[in-house]
Amino acid sequence: MDLPLVVGVDGSEPSLRAVDWAADEAALRGLPLRLVYASLWERYEGAALAGDLGEPSEQITAEDIVRVAAQRARLRHTDVEISTAVLPEEPEYALVREGRHASAVVLGTRGRSGLVEMLLGSVSLTVAAHADCPVIVLRGSHDNQAGAGIHGRVVVGVGEKGTNSAALRFAFQEARLRHVPLDAVRAWRCPAHETTDHPLLAGEPARLHEQHATEVLEEALKNAPADVELHRRTIEGPARRVLLAISHEADLLVVGALRKPGHIGLQLGRVAHATLHHAACAVAVVPEWV
Template identity: 65%
Template sequence: MDLPLVVGVDGSELAMRAVDWATDEAALRGLPLRLVYASLWERYEGAALAEGLGRSFEQITADAVVRAAAERARRRDAAVRVTTEVVPDDAVGALLRKGRDATALVLGSRGRGGVAGMLLGSVSLTVAARAHCPVIVLRGSHDNRARDGRHRRVVLGAGDPAHGSAAVRFAFEEAAGRGVALEAVRAWRCPAHEGAGHPLTAGGSERPHEQRAAEILDEALGSAAAEHPGVTVRRRTVEGTARKVLLDASAEADLLVVGVRRRDGHGHVGLQLGRVAHAALHHAACPVAVVPLRA
């Protein structure tokens, strides 16, 4: 059975834009779409009190939010299977649990009460840092479309080949589903003590650091490239910090894919986002897919 794409909705316009994007994504992948609204009305008002008074304002609001989101998704693409759910929990807890049985979670950059254009909201940031499935956060002016993206390009930030296969495969699947090119990027830097005139840098563009970046890139793509022969792959090694290189690349991408390492077990329950993923989620010019990698 195909696991659904799960979208967190709260009635905000950014959440509705996430519904649009996720509907396109579900159509591309042939997946069902589940729209989830988290509400604590029972906890705050009390089930008995709510029962005595009839439907509470919050319950009516929750039902209205998921109904409007479902109608929007069906207008977007009537062929996509849509279900809705109101979960009696806080937004982070609800989405993390639903993510255990999801292909991916899709979230707006900020929820109700947020200001468009500002930094990432706390719910999206926390879910991206802790979810067990990929989390797609809709950054930038993505014009609500997963299909027929403006740039016809998915960008992958290629990390450590020993841990990055999940992100690589996710990026290939996204590029294949859209019928667009995959641009795989690996940043590299020359240490300051190996500046001009140092023997290790005498080869100019053939410097060992750049060569090693190209080798890591080839290794990271590995079998996934062979499994997707129809995807055009553009390999790029760029001098600079990974954060800057990927943020620059996001300006001409329809989706940026980065991996984040998850450490299972006790002592690793906090936010588990590295500097690169954190910067991408706050500043990228396109939607960002954060794919968990097991350490």
């Protein structure tokens, strides 16, 4: 049985755009779509959905939210199997639990100030840090089409997991489904203490670090599928800065996040944390179990 693609809905415009994106993704993968509304509040507080329904926001219920979201998804893809759930609990806990039986979780970001385009909501951050499955977070300015994005490109940050990288496997699949190229990026840096003033040795430490990055990248990609157009890129700079810059050229940025069984607390890492907050495109955080 295929695990569903889960999308968190709350009636806000970002979550409805996430429904669009998730419906496209479910259609691409041939998966069922599960729409989940989770909240301890019995009533919805917001203007976007209330305006669509022509009712005061205090009269909108959780059932209204999932019903409208399901209708929207069905209009977009009539062949996608859709189920819904209304859960009276904190959304962070509900969506992490849903992720145990999902192929991925899709979330929109929702802010309450002018920083909405920059800062990530606590629900998205918590779910991305704890879920057992990939979590795709759609930032406020994302294109709401999964299959035919603006740039026609998927980017993956290549870490130290080599050919065992779950993030790489996920990125290969996403590029294949979209019929777009995949940019595999390995960032590298030359530590300041390794520089030298000797003219005959100038640039040697940097060359060695770049060569190592190339070797790591080649090792990670040695079993790359032949049906994906693959671009190898080694770029000098901190991984966070490199991936944030290249996110302006991508429709989806894929990063890994190390997970240790039994560990309590956020398990994201600096790179995933930074891209979730500041990337210019949708970000997929893929657990890398150690």
